[in-house]
Amino acid sequence: MNDKVMTMKQAIKAFVKPGDKVFFAGMQHGEPVAAIHEIVRQKINHLTVIPALTLTFGVMVGEGLVDRLVMAFVRDLFDRRESYTIIKAKRNHCYPELEEYSHYALCLALVAGEMGISFMPTKCLLGSDIEKYNRNIRRMKCPFTGEEIVAVKAINPDVGIIHVQRADRHGNAQKWGSLGMDRMGINASKKVIVTAEEIVDSDVVRRDPNRTIVPGMRVSAVVEEPWGSYPTHLTGCYDGDLPGYLGGMEGKGAEAYESYMSEFVYGVADRGDLIRKIKALKGDAYFDRLRLKEKVFSEPIGTGILRPQG
Amino acid sequence: MKPIDYTIKEQMIVSAAREIKDHDIIYAGVGLPNVAVLLAKFSHAPNATVVYETGIVRIEPCILGLGVDTLPTQYRSDMLTDVLYVNSLAQRGFFTLGFLGGGQIDRRGNINSTCAGSYRSPSLRFPGSGGCCDIATLCRNVIVVIEQKKYRFPERVDYVTGPGYLDGKEGSREKLGLPPGTGPARVVTNLGVYSFHQGEMVLDSIHSGAGITLEDIRQNTGWEIRISDDLKETVPPTEEELRLLRERVDPAQKFIKGKLVL
Numbered sequence: 001m002n003d004k005v006m007t008m009k010q011a012i013k014a015f016v017k018p019g020d021k022v023f024f025a026g027m028q029h030g031e032p033v034a035a036i037h038e039i040v041r042q043k044i045n046h047l048t049v050i051p052a053l054t055l056t057f058g059v060m061v062g063e064g065l066v067d068r069l070v071m072a073f074v075r076d077l078f079d080r081r082e083s084y085t086i087i088k089a090k091r092n093h094c095y096p097e098l099e100e101y102s103h104y105a106l107c108l109a110l111v112a113g114e115m116g117i118s119f120m121p122t123k124c125l126l127g128s129d130i131e132k133y134n135r136n137i138r139r140m141k142c143p144f145t146g147e148e149i150v151a152v153k154a155i156n157p158d159v160g161i162i163h164v165q166r167a168d169r170h171g172n173a174q175k176w177g178s179l180g181m182d183r184m185g186i187n188a189s190k191k192v193i194v195t196a197e198e199i200v201d202s203d204v205v206r207r208d209p210n211r212t213i214v215p216g217m218r219v220s221a222v223v224e225e226p227w228g229s230y231p232t233h234l235t236g237c238y239d240g241d242l243p244g245y246l247g248g249m250e251g252k253g254a255e256a257y258e259s260y261m262s263e264f265v266y267g268v269a270d271r272g273d274l275i276r277k278i279k280a281l282k283g284d285a286y287f288d289r290l291r292l293k294e295k296v297f298s299e300p301i302g303t304g305i306l307r308p309q310g
Numbered sequence: 311m312k313p314i315d316y317t318i319k320e321q322m323i324v325s326a327a328r329e330i331k332d333h334d335i336i337y338a339g340v341g342l343p344n345v346a347v348l349l350a351k352f353s354h355a356p357n358a359t360v361v362y363e364t365g366i367v368r369i370e371p372c373i374l375g376l377g378v379d380t381l382p383t384q385y386r387s388d389m390l391t392d393v394l395y396v397n398s399l400a401q402r403g404f405f406t407l408g409f410l411g412g413g414q415i416d417r418r419g420n421i422n423s424t425c426a427g428s429y430r431s432p433s434l435r436f437p438g439s440g441g442c443c444d445i446a447t448l449c450r451n452v453i454v455v456i457e458q459k460k461y462r463f464p465e466r467v468d469y470v471t472g473p474g475y476l477d478g479k480e481g482s483r484e485k486l487g488l489p490p491g492t493g494p495a496r497v498v499t500n501l502g503v504y505s506f507h508q509g510e511m512v513l514d515s516i517h518s519g520a521g522i523t524l525e526d527i528r529q530n531t532g533w534e535i536r537i538s539d540d541l542k543e544t545v546p547p548t549e550e551e552l553r554l555l556r557e558r559v560d561p562a563q564k565f566i567k568g569k570l571v572l
Binding site: 027028029052053071072073074075076077078079080098100101102103104105107108111122123124125126127128129130133147148149176177178179180181182183184233235239240242243292296 | 362363364365366376377378379380381384385386390391392393394397400401424429434435436437438439440441442443444446447448469470471472473476483486487488489
C-alpha cells in the first residue's frame with residue numbers, strides 16, 4: 001500500500017481546490033483546526049463548507065473564503081454574539097449563502113452520500129420552515145405506507161477532513177469518543193484528508209480494527225499533527241480551551257480578531273510553530289494543564305485465530 | 311419557618327428538573343436543561359438515561375461543562391456513538407422526554423432558532439436549528455426552557471424551526487405526518503411554568519416566591535396569555551433541592567450565577 005504521509009501544507013495544497021465542497025468532521029469534539037488554519041493561510045476560496053457543528057471554522061468565513069454554508073448550526077451566526085467573522089464577511093460583501101438543515105437531516109444527507117443513493121427519507125423537518133428555504137429537501141409519499149415523509153438529497157463533499165487520535169501511514173484512521181457526523185461525512189467525501197495526533201504502526205490498527213473510522217484505501221493524505229484539534233478537546237489526549245480561544249476574540253471587534261489572525265494564523269508557518277509560540281507566551285505549563293494525565297483503560301479486546309494442529 | 315433564599319435561575323432549574331421522572335430517556339440540550347437533568351439524577355431520577363446530540367448515551371451523572379460535548383460528558387458514558395444513532399432512536403419514539411432551548415417560542419409552541427424578520431434579510435439571526443427541529447418533531451413530552459422576554463414570546467414566530475402545534479388546530483401535527491404524541495408539553499421560564507391546551511400555551515404557575523407577578527408575565531408575553539383555571543404559585547425550591555443544586559450539581563456556580571446560557 002501507498003505511504004500517504006505528508007505535511008499539512010502539502011496535503012491541503014494537493015487536495016483542497018478553490019470552489020470545492022469541504023466537509024469538516026469534529027462535532028464539538030476533535031475539530032480539524034490545524035487543517036482549517038492551513039486552508040486560511042493558503043487562501044483557498046469560493047468554498048462550500050459543510051461543518052458538523054464545527055465551532056472553529058468561522059475564521060474561514062471572516063477571511064471571505066466561503067461562498068456557501070451547508071449547515072445545521074453555526075455559533076457565529078447568532079447576532080448577539082457579535083462575532084467579527086460574520087461582521088467582517090458582511091462588510092466585505094462575502095457573507096455566505098446558507099443552505100440549512102437540522103443535525104439529523106444534514107447527517108442523513110451525508111448518509112445518503114456515503115451509501116451512493118440519491119436521498120434519505122425522514123420524519124424530521126415535517127412542519128418546519130427549514131424545507132421552505134432549501135430546495136434539496138422535498139416532500140414525498142412513502143411508496144409502501146402512503147405516509148408523508150421528507151426526502152433529503154444526498155451530499156457528496158469533494159473533500160472531507162478529519163482529525164483523529166491515531167492513523168497508520170496508509171490512512172487507516174482510528175477515532176474514538178463521540179463521533180458526531182464524522183463517519184458519514186468522511187465516507188461520503190470523494191477525497192479524504194486524515195490528520196492524526198500520532199502516526200502508528202499498522203499493527204496497532206490491526207489489533208483493534210473496529211476503531212477504524214475510514215480505511216486507508218479511501219484516504220488521500222495522512223498528516224501527523226500533534227495538538228491538531230486545539231483549542232477543542234480530543235478524547236484520550238487533551239482537554240480544549242474554547243473559552244480561551246473564543247474569549248479572546250468573540251464579540252471583541254475588529255482589532256481582537258485581526259490581531260488573533262495575524263499573530264496565530266498568518267503569523268505562524270504551521271501548527272508546530274503555533275504551539276511553540278503559545279508556549280512562549282503562556283508558558284510550557286499551559287499545554288501540560290490541558291494534556292490528559294490520568295487516563296482510564298478498559299480491558300483490551302481480544303482477537304486471534306486458531307493455529308492449525310499438529 | 312424561615313424563608314429560603316434562592317434566585318430565579320435556581321427556581322427555573324428546579325422547575326425543569328421536576329418534569330423529569332425516574333427511568334426517563336432524555337434528549338438533553340446544552341445549558342440549563344443539562345443542569346436540570348443532573349439535579350433530577352441526584353434527587354428523584356437516578357435511573358434516567360441522558361442522551362446528547364453528538365452521540366453520548368449515559369446513566370452516570372457527570373461534571374458539568376459549558377458545552378454538550380466535553381471530556382466529562384464523554385467520560386464513563388454507556389455508549390459513544392453518533393448523530394445518526396441518537397436521532398434514529400428519537401425517530402423510532404424511544405425518547406420519553408426532550409429538553410429544548412431556543413430563540414423564541416410562540417402562542418402555539420412553535421420554536422424559532424433561525425431568525426426574526428424575513429429569512430433573506432433577518433432583523434435578528436440565531437445560530438440555526440442544530441437539534442431543535444429534530445427534538446421538536448420526534449420527541450414526546452418536549453420541555454422548552456427559555457428566558458422569557460417579550461421579543462422571545464411573540465404571538466407567531468417569523469420562522470418555525472421546531473414545530474409546536476403549528477396553527478393550533480386539532481390534529482395539525484398528525485395531519486402533517488408527525489409521529490403521534492409528540493410536541494411540546496411544558497415551557498419553563500424565569501417567570502412561570504406553562505403547559506398546552508388545545509394547541510395553545512397556558513400559564514399554569516407563577517414563580518411568586520421569587521417575586522414574580524401576573525403583571526410581569528403579561529408584560530413579557532406578546533399576546534393575551536391564557537391562564538389556567540387552576541393557576542398556582544410555583545412550589546419554591548426545597549432546602550434539599552437547593553443543597554443538591556449548589557453542592558453537587560454546580561459547586562462552581564457556573565450556571566446558577568453565570569449568564570443565562572440557553
